[in-house]
Amino acid sequence: MPELLLTLIGIAVNTAAVAYVATRLLDVRYTVWRLLVVSVCGYTAIQYGLLPALLEPFRHREPTGDEIPAVLALWILVLVCAPVIAMVLLVVWEAVVPTGAVPPVRTWFKGLRARLRRTRRYLQILAIAARHGLTGLLRGRRQDAQDAELARALRRALDDAGVTFVKLGQILSTRRDLLPPAYIAELAKLQDQAAPLRGTDAARLVEAAAGAPIEEVFARFDPEPVAAASIAQVHTAVLHGGEAVVVKIRRPGAAQTVERDLDIIRRLARRLDRHTEWGRSMDVRGLADGFAEALREEVDFTVEARNLAQVAAAHDRRRAEVRVPRPHADLSDERVLVMERLPGVPLASARLADRGLDGGALAAALLREMFDEIMVDGIFHADPHPGNLMLLDDDRIGLIDYGSVGRLDRDLRTSFEAILLAVDRQDGPALADALVAVSTRPDELDQVAFERALGSFMARHLVPGAAPGIRMFTELFRIIAKHRIVIPPELAAVFRALATLEGCLTALDPGFDLIDTARDVGRRYAERRMRPAAVQELVMEEVADLMPVLRKLPRRFDRLFAAAESGQLTANVRLLARAEDRRVVTAWLHQILLTVLAAASGLMAVMLLGNETGPDLTEELGLYQFFGLSLLLIASVMALRVLADIFTRRGHRD
Structure with missing residues (x-):
């Protein structure tokens, strides 16, 4: 032992x-x-x-x-x-x-139970797809884009798959720039419905959020929901002050279900991107990532409460035509949202003719509101589909469900305005400059070819009689992608919101011209910026930015002239000033040196091993051969050092 x-x-x-x-x-x-x-x-x-x-x-x-x-x-x-x-x-x-x-x-056995649940759900989704005959899409098989039966099967499969996939179908039903009409018509039929929670369970969740019994919070609380979906359900209530409110309650376990299904959607998107041509052309991975981010915000009601408060404050500043509900943050948390109840009916079911309303005027007002949120407020509704629009009793439009918003800073708003003006003038070079200015410019960009492609694009879509529509944005993005221009995600969200809004606008007025109205809006913003007050404000902002520099200029000029007068004026040129650049060059030199030494040692080792003269170390091994073996080991170590560095760096890049 x-x-x-x-x-x-x-x-x-x-x-x-x-x-x-x-x-x-x-x-x-x-x-x-x-x-x-x-x-x-x-x-x-x-x-x-x-x-x-x-x-x-x-x-x-x-x-x-x-x-x-x-x-x-x-x-x-x-x-x-x-x-x-x-x-x-x-x-x-x-x-x-x-x-x-x-x-x-x-980590192999860490979270094994969660992985088993995910695998079981993944198999369930695949079984649903197979039951509805959709496995051909997953394998990349070509399908008829106008096949109504296939569109119907896709809608049924998404409905059977549950809340997250129903939400995905609802969002896709607004993307007329991506899907054919047959699919849009079918996916629009998806209804996110579920059995409601019991009234006592709903009341208990509200009490946990408010930190008080429900009788102390509300003068009246209706335990029967007016709407029940898979993520949340909505109740009506009245505060003790007499204000009518809406109480939105997240269903228990909804957040966990959404996270599990989002993982499935990302895996399916990666598979479609790798194995199908239509998946790559539609950028399904980008769609999946954007959908996941938006749905996570929708599940957390504190995000929507914060968004509502910011949008409402912005509307008050400019006296907006469109109303949004105001949240009661003191009564809300991530599971419960209490907000103002807007009196009205869903816009999709409103009868405009019976109320003597002009659909074109409402559509124009809605589009102006969207552009005001984008260009003036810098925070806008990122999902303005028909279910989030209401026609109020005072004939105004109400926007609800601000769980997902987009945000633009001042520079991006200026760039978007430049894009609108270039489109209005049909100026290809100006549009190219505006897009390049706001994006990451590739080193190999062919500026002339890019400008010509944009000019040809506008000649096809923006001439009289061309009837431009939202599909022009799809072609525009294809041109941008072809020339490897990377548009910021904040600006891409603007175009996605406009693509979603287009369905609402054409529903209000089938002849509504989105592009023509957008041109008018762009001119209005340009005129507003040229007003004396706006120009004065802009000049004051620029002067304020320049003042610290201007204060230092006299002192710096004095130092410069004094150095020139005394003959001490010099210029330094620093090569490889950044430490990172020096490290890269040093690593290259080390690799080259080790490679040369390894090759030299290996060559000397071969020469010594082939030399049979000289003293013997043993009966079978000579001294020179022993030295050759030693040099061969040294050469191997140096060569392996270089290879290890190469393979390790490659793994980090991947």
């Missing part, structure tokens, strides 16, 4: 020494699991393979006094081979399976 313990301790010490030496020579950190495997392999190869083979002549006899130095040299050479073998295994392992490609062993 003591001998076995000593043997195990010796193996552990040797393995640790091999791992330490290999790691230090490669100058790369690897996981403990990798180091343990390669160290044991290296130690085993030396202990039971290379060492017995080299010392075979002395297995049955003791070395003589003259042979002891040779045996000692061979023994040291063999020991050095152990970390070299471990280094070879590490480099090969890193090349085949980069670090991070496989989760660490300690």
Whole structure:
């Protein structure tokens, strides 16, 4: 037993020494699991393979006094081979399976129950798709874009899949720039409905949010919901002050269900992006990411309460034509939202003719409101679909459900205005400059070709009689993507909101011209910026920005002239001033130097190994050959160091 313990301790010490030496020579950190495997392999190869083979002549006899130095040299050479073998295994392992490609062993069983639930849900979604005949879409099989039966099957599958997929279908039903009419018509039929919570359960959630019994919070609370969906349900109530309010209550477990389904949607989007042409053309991964972000905000009611408060304050400043409900933050939390009840009916079910209203005027007012939110407030409704619009009793439009909003800073609002003006003038170069100014300009951009593509685009869509529509934005984005222009996501959200709003505008007035009205709005903003008061304000802002610089100019000019007068004026040119650039160049030089040294050492090793003259170290090994083996090990270490650095950097880039 003591001998076995000593043997195990010796193996552990040797393995640790091999791992330490290999790691230090490669100058790369690897996981403990990798180091343990390669160290044991290296130690085993030396202990039971290379060492017995080299010392075979002395297995049955003791070395003589003259042979002891040779045996000692061979023994040291063999020991050095152990970390070299471990280094070879590490480099090969890193090349085949980069670090991070496989989760660490300690995480394999972490969250196993959650992964099992996700897998079960994933299989359930696939079973629903197969039941409705949609597996061909997942495999990339071409389908008829106008196939009404396939569109009907997609709608039924999304309905069966539950809340998150129903929400996805509802959003897609507003994207006429992406889907054919047959799909738009079917997806518009999706209804996000669910069995309501019991009145006592709803009241308990409200009491937890308000921190008081429900009788103290409301003069009247209707336990029967006026609407019940899979994420939330809505109740009506009256405060003690007499104000009518709406109470929006999130269903228990809705947040967990949404997160689980969003993971499924992201996986499906990645699969479609990799294996289908239509998935890549529609940018399904970008759609999935945007949908996930919007739905997470919709589930957290504190986000909507904050958005409502900001939008309401902005509306008060400019006396907006459209109303939004005001939240009661003191009665709300992430699960319950109490807000003002707007008196009216859903816009989709309103009968405009019976009330003597002009659909075109309402559509124009709604579009002006959207542009005011974008251009003036800098915060706008990111999902203005028909379900979020109301026709109020005072014939105004009400906007509800601000769970998802977009935000633009002053620079982005100015850039969007420049885009509108360039479209209004049909000026291709100006539109190209506006898009490039707001985006990340690629190094290989062909400015002339980009301007010509935009000019051709406007000649097709913006000439008299062309009847421009929301599809022009789709083509515009294709031109931008072709020339590798990256539009900021905040500005892309503007175009998505306009694409969604277009369905509401044409429902109010089938002949409504979105582009023509947008031109008028752009001119109005341009005229507003040219008013004397606006110009004066702009000048004052620029002067305020320049004042700190102007104060320092006299002192700096004085120093400059004094240095020139005394002959001390010099100019410094600093190459590689950034520490990061110096590190990159140093790393390149180190790799080149190690490569040259490895090649030289390898060449010398080959020459020495082929030299059979000179003194003998043993009966089968000459001294020059021993030196050749040593140089070969040194060359291997240097070459492996370079390869390890290359493979590690590649893994980090991936």
